[in-house]
Amino acid sequence: MDSDGLYIHIPFCHGKCIYCDFYSQPRRTGMDDVVVGIISELHTRRAEADYRFGTIYIGGGTPSFLPDTLLQQLIEALPVSGISEFTIEVNPEDVTADRARLWRSLGVNRVSMGVQTFDAGILRRIGRRHTPERALQAVLELRSAGFDNISCDLIYGLPGQTQDIWRHDLETLLATGIEHLSAYCLTYYEGTMLHRMAAAGRIAPQTDDEIADKYDLLLDLTARAGMEHYEISNFSRPGRRSVHNSNYWSTDGRWLGLGPAAYSFDGRVRRYNPADTDTWLKGLPDASVAEDETPLDLVNDHIVTALRTACGLDLSALPPDMILGLLADAAPALASGLLVRTGSHIAIPHHHWLIADAIIRPLIRI
Ligand code: SF4
Numbered sequence: 001m002d003s004d005g006l007y008i009h010i011p012f013c014h015g016k017c018i019y020c021d022f023y024s025q026p027r028r029t030g031m032d033d034v035v036v037g038i039i040s041e042l043h044t045r046r047a048e049a050d051y052r053f054g055t056i057y058i059g060g061g062t063p064s065f066l067p068d069t070l071l072q073q074l075i076e077a078l079p080v081s082g083i084s085e086f087t088i089e090v091n092p093e094d095v096t097a098d099r100a101r102l103w104r105s106l107g108v109n110r111v112s113m114g115v116q117t118f119d120a121g122i123l124r125r126i127g128r129r130h131t132p133e134r135a136l137q138a139v140l141e142l143r144s145a146g147f148d149n150i151s152c153d154l155i156y157g158l159p160g161q162t163q164d165i166w167r168h169d170l171e172t173l174l175a176t177g178i179e180h181l182s183a184y185c186l187t188y189y190e191g192t193m194l195h196r197m198a199a200a201g202r203i204a205p206q207t208d209d210e211i212a213d214k215y216d217l218l219l220d221l222t223a224r225a226g227m228e229h230y231e232i233s234n235f236s237r238p239g240r241r242s243v244h245n246s247n248y249w250s251t252d253g254r255w256l257g258l259g260p261a262a263y264s265f266d267g268r269v270r271r272y273n274p275a276d277t278d279t280w281l282k283g284l285p286d287a288s289v290a291e292d293e294t295p296l297d298l299v300n301d302h303i304v305t306a307l308r309t310a311c312g313l314d315l316s317a318l319p320p321d322m323i324l325g326l327l328a329d330a331a332p333a334l335a336s337g338l339l340v341r342t343g344s345h346i347a348i349p350h351h352h353w354l355i356a357d358a359i360i361r362p363l364i365r366i
Contacts, residue, residue: 003054312347
């Protein structure tokens, strides 16, 4: 990548969605301390590598839950000069015409909004606070404020989400003309309310066939809408891929992550911030811990992430002594079409991405 990413994690939310395993707390107290802490962490840690930031991504948690004055204080302390893509994650209930204009005036040029579904009953049951109408209105308000790069998240496989509901979700969202879609298959993460409900038999996960049908419909409707499927969960109109997230998946991506639970990679070492606000605050200006990863771990991380993208894995970027062994292990998948080789790249055709884990497993180097 030509430039590095700056990620900022805001660890606050209105409430906790039942499926969420991101580090966030449903509270308003302590927001000032976190913003001041992130700014001090930026000043200290930007020197740990010769970072040249080209993208900023404020995620979480729910950055739009921050009061306007605090968000403004944070953004005004960021190195915004030379930034080509500046994304903020928002929830529909926080978007107003005035706030959208404020975000735009502060230099934010991309918004990522959690929509998840347009079924009012499912939204309530999974702990979301917005209505379907609010999500649509929020897209209009963002457009009116001048945002021409809007990404929305949907989830498929939600409890009670039939194929008809999923079709309605996709058709409704794609009709808004958004530039980017992130569509995630529901995961039952341990420690979440969703996981506990499934363990107690209060909800039943959808079957593999139901999920496969939803994935097929996702590929069909996004293709008809002119979107390219460039990563396992990500679709964009031409030229509107997420530059910041693509950096995470590239062979030479580097990024600095600030705030509780953020992680960084300077090209050699991955560093994690504690996923606990108090521990992180006590450790400032640098609470990060270097991950004990071997060069082989880093290669395997790259194999896993690269094979979830349309570009696939560039064999020439691997250590030369690994290539023949990897190709031997990939031979059955190459023969059956689960992997395709084009020049120095091998890639999983996107209609097989739902089983990417099984295809990638034999390729992990030991
Ligand atoms: S709003 Fe987002 S980060 Fe917060 S609990 Fe819900 S899914 Fe998690």
